[in-house]
Amino acid sequence: MQQRLGWHDIPAEVRAAIGTRTGPISQVRTASGGANSALAAVVDGVGGRFFVKGVRHATHAGIAAHRREAAVAPHVARVAPALRWRLPEVAGWDVLGFDAVDARHADYRPGSTDLPAVVELLQTVGEIPCPPQEVTITDAVRRWGPYLPEGAEPAQLVGDALLHTDYNPENVLITSDGTARLIDWAWAARGAPWIDPCCLLLQMIADGHNPASAEHWASRTPAWHTARPRDLDAFAAASLLLWQEIADQDPHRTWTRDMAFAAHAWCQAREARRRHD
Template identity: 45%
Template structure:
């Protein structure tokens, strides 16, 4: 469920003052409507230039997503906007370099997809830094039918895993990955596999979606059996998510996962 947005004027005076210690005077603030997982999401015009701020109350149960972004950002600055500072008081806020752009379009033949593939190829070359991240076998292991199947997901690559088009910012000829709430260590082909399901939800057939990621080195080396296991596990995962919070987008993701599983000829 999307969180209610909090505007600049609604933040405590002490929090606004803490932000202005980093930015100088805030001249104007525009709350961003897109996105689901932050109470604060605003673009500030400041004395030091534009800054994007996102965050949650410190008491919020999923505030740990802020920890993930703060921890991983120094390692992904080539494919993501830089975090400039962090405030941890009543609110946990991250200040990012502001990047002009728009969210990606996932329709078939979208001109955004080659830009995203370039970014994913760069990410796919990155070894996972030595950080306390979740592993892919931990995340998707509960959704396999035999415990040993989770071994397909083991690897040493840094994965983004959440390819919601709202998490891909198209800026000129670049595609930047934002919202690193779920960084994961695992097999490199898992990121393209996560994108395949998103592309199907965006209007691709399963065949078109696999073709779209086919040029990624991580996908070219993906084990067929591993992909089959992952597709079946993804169905169970998205059906669980849809059962817990039935919305049009969770239902769409569950349906897309089923379409991919059927295309791969994997038994339910």
């Protein structure tokens, strides 16, 4: 997790370099959400309004995710704000400038009118071809394989679908016309197409859905139906171990505990279904 810095905490050389891309800057609003970037702000300049993200090269975990997002950006223009410029090396920083989107964060709660747009977004992501192998993104087996339960096989996670994997509602923006846009591709991965619907349903459970309701919404996507019941069972168990580990590492973050609770609820629901069947 990166400590978020204010605009004037950024080196003057970095601020000046950003200004060469935005034109003279009239306003900067530091973003409160997100955890991957030391710099995250909406910057208004003569050249337009940009969402600017930056990390220091010395922060190895942050720079890996940052570079992954930059590499994926040209491939996800159907669903994500465009990456307009990049400053890959300025005073030890790597900075990205995206189009700023006039939108609000999605509401995943039961009964929300945003849910159809969110599912439509998920379906569109499933239609985007995975970037070629030379584009460095992580692999689903590497991400979830170590957490699979006994009897499950890493091959269950294998696929050539492009996955976002982080459907936190802060990463889904709803525009004034009701369209959903997907930001923060730092955790993009390659794997089985049904994984992204599972990632979304966990977030929905964390926002108040019961597992049956969350699965109902996920099942509206074609990708969901490529999974066998044993794939979903294995992923539910792996998600529980993964999120419990994350929550244990930092017990003071409420959202990680919420995700661990959601994973536990889904895993229990899958186990109950197996016993009933």
